[in-house]
Amino acid sequence: MALIVQKYGGSSVAxxxxxxxxxxxxxxxxxxxxxxVVVLSAMKGETDRLLSLARQVTLxxxxxxxxSILTTGEQISCALFAITAQTLGEKVKSxxxxxxxxxxxxxxxxxxxxxxxxxxxxxxxAKDRIAVVAGFQGVDRLGDVxxxxxxxxxxxxxxxxxxLKADICEIYTDVDGIYTTDPxxxxxxxxxxxxxxxxxxxxxxxxxxxxxxxxxxxGMNYGLKIHVRHAHSPSQGTIICQExxxxxxxxxxxxxxxxxxARITLIKVRDQPGVAARILSVVSKxxxxxxxxxxxxSVNGEGQFTNFSFTxxxxxxxxxxxxxxxxxxxxxxxxxxxxxxxxxISIVGTGMRNHAGVAAKMFQALALEGININMISTSEIKISxxxxxKYAELAVRVLHEAFELHxxxxx
Amino acid sequence: MALIVQKYGGSSVAxxxxxxxxxxxxxxxxxxxxxxVVVLSAMKGETDRLLSLARQVTLxxxxxxxxSILTTGEQISCALFAITAQTLGEKVKSxxxxxxxxxxxxxxxxxxxxxxxxxxxxxxxAKDRIAVVAGFQGVDRLGDVxxxxxxxxxxxxxxxxxxLKADICEIYTDVDGIYTTDPxxxxxxxxxxxxxxxxxxxxxxxxxxxxxxxxxxxGMNYGLKIHVRHAHSPSQGTIICQExxxxxxxxxxxxxxxxxxARITLIKVRDQPGVAARILSVVSKxxxxxxxxxxxxSVNGEGQFTNFSFTxxxxxxxxxxxxxxxxxxxxxxxxxxxxxxxxxISIVGTGMRNHAGVAAKMFQALALEGININMISTSEIKISxxxxxKYAELAVRVLHEAFELHxxxxx
Numbered sequence: 001m002a003l004i005v006q007k008y009g010g011s012s013v014a015x016x017x018x019x020x021x022x023x024x025x026x027x028x029x030x031x032x033x034x035x036x037v038v039v040l041s042a043m044k045g046e047t048d049r050l051l052s053l054a055r056q057v058t059l060x061x062x063x064x065x066x067x068s069i070l071t072t073g074e075q076i077s078c079a080l081f082a083i084t085a086q087t088l089g090e091k092v093k094s095x096x097x098x099x100x101x102x103x104x105x106x107x108x109x110x111x112x113x114x115x116x117x118x119x120x121x122x123x124x125x126a127k128d129r130i131a132v133v134a135g136f137q138g139v140d141r142l143g144d145v146x147x148x149x150x151x152x153x154x155x156x157x158x159x160x161x162x163x164l165k166a167d168i169c170e171i172y173t174d175v176d177g178i179y180t181t182d183p184x185x186x187x188x189x190x191x192x193x194x195x196x197x198x199x200x201x202x203x204x205x206x207x208x209x210x211x212x213x214x215x216x217x218x219g220m221n222y223g224l225k226i227h228v229r230h231a232h233s234p235s236q237g238t239i240i241c242q243e244x245x246x247x248x249x250x251x252x253x254x255x256x257x258x259x260x261x262a263r264i265t266l267i268k269v270r271d272q273p274g275v276a277a278r279i280l281s282v283v284s285k286x287x288x289x290x291x292x293x294x295x296x297x298s299v300n301g302e303g304q305f306t307n308f309s310f311t312x313x314x315x316x317x318x319x320x321x322x323x324x325x326x327x328x329x330x331x332x333x334x335x336x337x338x339x340x341x342x343x344x345i346s347i348v349g350t351g352m353r354n355h356a357g358v359a360a361k362m363f364q365a366l367a368l369e370g371i372n373i374n375m376i377s378t379s380e381i382k383i384s385x386x387x388x389x390k391y392a393e394l395a396v397r398v399l400h401e402a403f404e405l406h407x408x409x410x411x
Numbered sequence: 412m413a414l415i416v417q418k419y420g421g422s423s424v425a426x427x428x429x430x431x432x433x434x435x436x437x438x439x440x441x442x443x444x445x446x447x448v449v450v451l452s453a454m455k456g457e458t459d460r461l462l463s464l465a466r467q468v469t470l471x472x473x474x475x476x477x478x479s480i481l482t483t484g485e486q487i488s489c490a491l492f493a494i495t496a497q498t499l500g501e502k503v504k505s506x507x508x509x510x511x512x513x514x515x516x517x518x519x520x521x522x523x524x525x526x527x528x529x530x531x532x533x534x535x536x537a538k539d540r541i542a543v544v545a546g547f548q549g550v551d552r553l554g555d556v557x558x559x560x561x562x563x564x565x566x567x568x569x570x571x572x573x574x575l576k577a578d579i580c581e582i583y584t585d586v587d588g589i590y591t592t593d594p595x596x597x598x599x600x601x602x603x604x605x606x607x608x609x610x611x612x613x614x615x616x617x618x619x620x621x622x623x624x625x626x627x628x629x630g631m632n633y634g635l636k637i638h639v640r641h642a643h644s645p646s647q648g649t650i651i652c653q654e655x656x657x658x659x660x661x662x663x664x665x666x667x668x669x670x671x672x673a674r675i676t677l678i679k680v681r682d683q684p685g686v687a688a689r690i691l692s693v694v695s696k697x698x699x700x701x702x703x704x705x706x707x708x709s710v711n712g713e714g715q716f717t718n719f720s721f722t723x724x725x726x727x728x729x730x731x732x733x734x735x736x737x738x739x740x741x742x743x744x745x746x747x748x749x750x751x752x753x754x755x756i757s758i759v760g761t762g763m764r765n766h767a768g769v770a771a772k773m774f775q776a777l778a779l780e781g782i783n784i785n786m787i788s789t790s791e792i793k794i795s796x797x798x799x800x801k802y803a804e805l806a807v808r809v810l811h812e813a814f815e816l817h818x819x820x821x822x
Contacts, residue, residue, distance in 0.1 A: 016467055050487070056427055057491060058498045065490040065497075065505055072483035076461070079476040080468060086476075087469045094476055098509075099554050120553075142531075143510050 002167040003125070004029055007039040007135065007157035011174045012231035013077050014044035016084070021232055022172065023084045026130055030090075035125045037164065038132045039157040040081060042073025063108030067137075067147045071097070074134035074153070081132045091129040095121065097137035097145065101163075102156065104138035110149035111138055116163035133160060151212025158215040162222045169219065169226050171211055176230035177237035178203065178210060180405035181255040185393045188406040192253065193236070196243040199253050202348040202382045216240060243350050251355035252347045252403040257392050261291065262317035262340035263375065264310055266324065269333040271306040279308060282327055288316045292344070292377040292384065308333075309375060311386065314340045342374060343392035346384040347399055359383050365402035371395055413578040414536070415440055418450040418546065418568035422585045423642035424488050425455035427495070432643060433583065434495045437541055441501075446536045448575065450546045450568040451492060453484025474519030478548075478558045482508070485545035485564070492543050502540040506532065508548035508556065513567065515549035515557045522549055522557035524566065527574035544571060562623025569626040573633045580630065580637050582622060587641035588648035589614065589621060591816035592666040596804045599817040603664065604647070607654040610664050613759040613793045627651060654761050662766035663758045663814040668803050672702065673728035673751035674786065675721055677735065680744040682717040690719060693738055699727045703755070703788040703795065719744075720786060722797065725751045753785060754803035757795040758810055770794050776813035782806055 006029065008022045022038075030036045050069050054061040061069075078094035085092035097104075101117030124131045135153025138146050148155050154171060161169035176191065178200065183189040195203070197220035201213055210228055219226045219240065229237025247253065269275050276295055283290055293310045312320050317340045324336045345366075352358050362383055366373060371394070375386040387395055400406065417440065419433045433449075441447045452458075461480050465472040472480075489505035496503035508515075512528030535542045546564025549557050559566050565582060572580035587602065589611065594600040606614070608631035612624055621639055630637045630651065640648025658664065680686050687706055694701055704721045723731050728751045735747045756777075763769050773794055777784060782805070786797040798806055811817065 016464075053427075053487070054491065054494055057494045061494045062497050065493045068490040068505055068507070069487050072486050075483050075486075076464070076480050079479040080465065082476045083465055083468045083472045086473050094479055096479070096556070145507070 001033055001035060003035045003037070003164055005037045005039060005157050005161040005164065005166045005169045006172060007153055007170065008041065008172045008231055009153065009174070010041040010044040010047070012172050013040055013081070016080065018232075019077070019080055020084055023081055023088065023090075025172075025231070027085065027088060027090050030130055036130045037121060037125070037160060037166070038081065038130060039135045039153055039160060040074060040077045040132060041135050041153040043077050046073040046076070064144060067108045067145050070147055071134065071137040071145050074136055078132045078134045085130060085132075091127070092132060093124055093129055094132040094134070096134050097156075098139035098143065100131075100133045100160070102133075102138040102159070104140055104146045104148070106140040106142070106144065106146065108144075108146055111140070111146035113138060113148070113155065113159050116159055118160065118163045121160075121164065151215060154212050154215035155218065158218045158224060158226065161224055162218070166224070169224055171226060171228045172231035173210060173228065174231065175210060175228075176233055176235060177228055178240075178254070180253065181396050181400050182257070185257075186255075186397045186400045188400060190406050190408065192238050193408070194239045194241060194244070194247065195253065196247055196350050197240055198243070198350055198381055199247075199348050200240045202346070202379070203254055203256055211240075246409050247350055249351065250403070250409050251349050251351040251358045252405065253349040253351070254347070255396050255399045255403075255405065256346050256348065257396050258344045259389060259392060260314045261311045261342060261344050261386070262314040262320075262338060263342055263386060264312060264317070264320055264324065264336065264338045266308045266331065266333045267335050267337060268305040269308050269331060271304050275331070276308065279324070279331060280310070282323060283310075283312070283320060286319065286323055288312050288320055292375060292386065294375050294377065311342075311344070311375070339374075341389045342386050343389045343395075344384055344386055345392065345395045345399065346382055347403065348382045350381050352381050352383075361402060362399060365398050366395060369394060369398050371398075412444055412446060414446045414448070414575055416448045416450060416568050416572035416575065416577045416580045417583060418564055418581065419452065419583045419642055420564065420585070421452040421455035421458070423583050424451055424492070427491065429643075430488070430491055431495050434492055434499065434501075436583075436642070438496065438499060438501050441541055447541045448532060448536070448571060448577070449492065449541060449543045450564055450571060451485060451488045451543060452546050452564040454488050457484040457487070475555060478519045478556050481558055482545065482548040482556050485547050489543045489545045496541060496543075502538070503543060504535055504540055505543040505545070507545050508567075509550035509554065511542075511544045511571070513544075513549035513570070515551055515559070517551040517553070517555065517557065519555075519557055521560035522551065524549060524559070524570050527570055529571065529574045532571075532575065562626060565623050565626035566629065569629045569635060569637065572635055573629070577635070580635055582637060582639045583642035584621060584639065585642065586621060586639075587644055587646060588639055589651075589665070591664065592807050592811050593668070596668075597666075597808045597811045599811060601817050601819065603649050604819070605650045605652060605655070605658065606664065607658055607761050608651055609654070609761055609792055610658075610759050611651045613757070613790070614665050614667055622651075657820050658761055660762065661814070661820050662760050662762040662769045663810075663816065664760040664762070665758070666807050666810045666814075666816065667757050667759065668807050669755045670800060670803060671725045672722045672753060672755050672797070673725040673731075673749060674753055674797060675723060675728070675731055675735065675747065675749045677719045677742065677744045678746050678748060679716040680719050680742060682715050686742070687719060690735070690742060691721070693734060693742075694721075694723070694731060697730065697734055699723050699731055703786060703797065705786050705788065722753075722755070722786070752800045753797050754800045754806075755795055755797055756803065756806045756810065757793055758814065759793045761792050763792050763794075772813060773810060776809050777806060780805060780809050782809075
C-alpha cells in the first residue's frame with residue numbers, strides 16, 4: 001500500500017465540475033489500494049479577487065491581515081472537495097494548515113515551514129479516509145495564519161509528502177509534463193519520462209514555469225519523487241527524481257528560452273576590486289533582480305578600464321538604466337548602454353558534466369544559422385546565450401535538432 | 412477606563428465604505444478613553460453566497476465542511492476592518508475564533524460555547540490595540556472550526572463581553588433601538604431608552620427581530636448591559652438591562668404582532684390524559700414548531716369530547732393539516748379544521764406582574780373596535796391574542812393608544 005500526496009492547482013479546481021473531476025481521480029487512486037492525501041490551491045481567480053479586495057483599502061495591506069484574507073480561498077476549495085467526495089460515498093475530511101500541523105515562522109505572506117506534525121493526518125488515513133489539506137497556508141507559534149508565498153501549495157504538498165514519508169508526490173497541473181522544449185515553438189518537442197531535480201531547477205528558473213523552485217529543492221533534499229502530470233488526462237507525466245544512469249547518456253536534456261530579459265552594460269568602469277559589488281548593490285537596493293553577470297578582465301590588467309554587463313527583467317530595463325545614469329560618476333564609469341531586444345537561450349542537462357564539447361556544439365549550431373552570440377554564461381549543467389530577440393524561436397529549434405532531443409534517451 | 416465590546420452586523424459591514432464608517436466609530440470610542448473589542452459578522456450577502464456554493468454540490472453538505480466554508484466570511488470582514496483601521500494609523504489586530512480563545516462543543520453549524528479563554532485578547536488590549544474578533548465561529552476540542560448558528564455573532568459578542576468582564580456590549584444594527592411597537596404601523600411608536608431582559612426575550616420571540624434570543628438570555632444570566640443601536644447614527648439606542656423600578660411603573664411596554672401564524676383545530680378529541688401529547692408528538696416529529704396551544708376542559712368533564720387548538724408557522728399550515736388528517740383515527744378525533752387568515756397580537760411588560768386588569772383592558776380595547784378574539788394565551792409578562800388578519804394593524808394601534816405607550820415612562 002503506497003502513500004500518495006496529490007496536489008491540484010487552481011486551474012484544476014476552478015469550478016465545481018472540475019472539482020468533481022479531481023475528486024474522482026483521488027478516489028480512483030485510493031481504490032487502487034493507496035492511502036491518499038490531497039493538497040489544494042484556491043479556485044482559480046479567487047486569490048486575485050481577495051487580493052484586490054484588500055488592495056481597494058490600501059496598496060500595502062498589513063501582511064498578517066492579508067494572510068488571513070488570502071487563506072480563505074484554500075479553506076473553501078478544500079471543504080468543497082470534501083463535500084463533493086462525501087456525496088460519492090467517500091470518507092473525506094478537510095484540514096486547514098493548523099489542523100494539518102503545518103508550523104511556520106511568522107514572516108507573513110512568505111512564511112517558511114519550520115516543522116510539520118502530521119499526527120492528525122496519520123490518524124485520519126488509518127481510518128481509511130482521504131485527507132484534504134489547504135495548500136499555501138500554515139500557522140505560526142502564536143496560532144496566527146501564515147501563507148507560504150508564490151507556489152506555496154506545491155511547497156505544502158512536497159513538505160507534507162516528506163513529513164508523511166510518502167512514496168510519491170503528484171503535482172497535477174494544466175500541462176501534461178516537462179518537455180524538452182516549448183512544444184508551441186518546436187513541433188518535435190518531446191515529453192520527458194524522467195528529469196533530475198537539478199535539471200528541473202535549471203529549467204524552472206529559466207522559464208518552464210511548472211513548479212516553483214523552492215519545492216523542487218525541498219524534494220531534492222529529501223529524495224522525494226515528484227510526478228508532474230495533467231489534472232484532466234490519464235497519461236503519465238514527468239517524474240522528477242534523482243539522476244540515474246539513463247539520464248547521463250544524453251548530455252543535453254532540454255532547451256529553454258526567455259524573452260523577458262534586457263541587457264545593461266556599463267562602459268569603461270575601472271577593473272578593480274569592489275566595482276561589481278558597488279554596481280550591483282545600487283540595482284538590488286531598488287529590488288531589481290539580476291540574472292546573468294559578465295565581466296571580462298581588462299586587456300591591460302587590474303586598474304585599467306573594462307565593460308561590465310548584466311541582465312535584468314525587461315520590465316525593469318528603463319528603471320535600471322536611469323538608476324545607473326544617476327550614479328555614473330560615483331561608479332567612475334563612462335556611460336550606460338543597454339538592449340532589451342534580446343532573448344536568452346539555454347540548454348540544460350546533468351550529462352553535460354561528463355560530455356566534452358557540448359558548448360562548442362551549441363555555439364556551432366547557432367553560428368551555422370548566422371545567429372550572433374551576445375553574452376555567454378555557464379553553470380555545471382547549463383549553458384545560456386543572449387542573442388538577438390528575433391532569432392529566439394529559430395535558436396530553440398536548431399538546438400533541439402542539434403542535440404537530437406526528439407529522441408528518447410533509450411533510443 | 413471602560414471596556415466596551417462592539418458588534419457590527421452584516422449590513423453594517425456590507426461594503427468597504429461601510430466598513431470604513433464602523434472603523435471610525437470604533438476608533439472614536441477608543442479615543443474617548445475606552446478599551447475596545449469589535450466583533451463582526453460577514454459582509455452582507457457573503458454567507459448566503461457561500462451557502463449556495465456548498466448547496467450546488469449537495470443540499471445536505473457535511474456540517475463540519477460547511478462550517479469551514481461559512482467561517483471564511485467573518486475571517487475576511489475582520490481582516491478588512493483591521494487593514495482599514497491601520498490605514499488610519501490605529502493599532503488593530505484581527506482574531507479568528509480559535510485565536511480569541513472561543514472554545515465550543517463539536518456540534519457543527521450550531522455549536523455552543525463551552526468556555527472562553529480571553530488571555531490573548533487581554534494582552535492585545537493592554538498594548539493599546541483594538542481587537543477585532545470574527546463572530547459566529549469557535550473551535551472545538553480537536554481544533555476544528557465550528558459555527559454558532561443563527562445570530563451567532565451576537566452570541567460571540569455577548570459571551571466575549573462576559574468573559575472579558577466588559578462594562579457594556581453594544582450591538583450595532585440597522586435599526587436605532589427597540590420600539591414600543593413597529594413604527595411602520597403605528598406612527599406614535601416610541602424608542603425605549605431601556606428594556607428588561609425578560610421583556611426583550613418576549614419581544615424578540617414575537618417578531619421584533621433585533622437580537623437572537625440566545626444572546627439576550629446569556630446577557631441576562633450574567634447581568635451584562637446590552638446597548639442596541641444604529642451603526643450609522645450617533646443617537647442612543649435602547650439598553651437591555653435588569654428590571655428597575657422605572658420599568659415597573661408602566662404595566663405594558665410594547666405591542667407586537669405576527670402575521671405568519673396559522674391555527675389548527677382538532678374537532679372532537681377525547682378529553683383524556685395523553686391526547687395532547689399524542690397530537691403534538693406527531694407534529695414535532697415533522698420538525699414543525701408549535702407556538703400557542705389551547706385546550707379547554709370539555710364541558711362534560713374527563714372522557715368526553717373537546718376541541719384542541721394550536722398555532723404553527725403559516726408556511727407549515729398545509730403540511731400540518733395533511734399530517735393530522737392522516738392520523739385522525741389514531742387520535743380518535745372527528746376532523747381537522749384550520750385558518751391561516753389570522754394574526755397574533757401581543758402586549759409585553761414586566762410591570763404586568765403587579766398591575767391587575769391589564770388583560771381586561773386589552774380585550775376591551777379590541778372589543779371597542781369590533782375585533783373578535785379567537786384564541787388567548789398568557790405568560791407572566793405577556794398576553795397574546797389571535798385575531799382575524801385584516802385587523803392586525805388596527806389592533807396594534809388601538810393597544811398602543813390604550814396603554815399610552817407613546818409616553819415615556821417618566822412622563
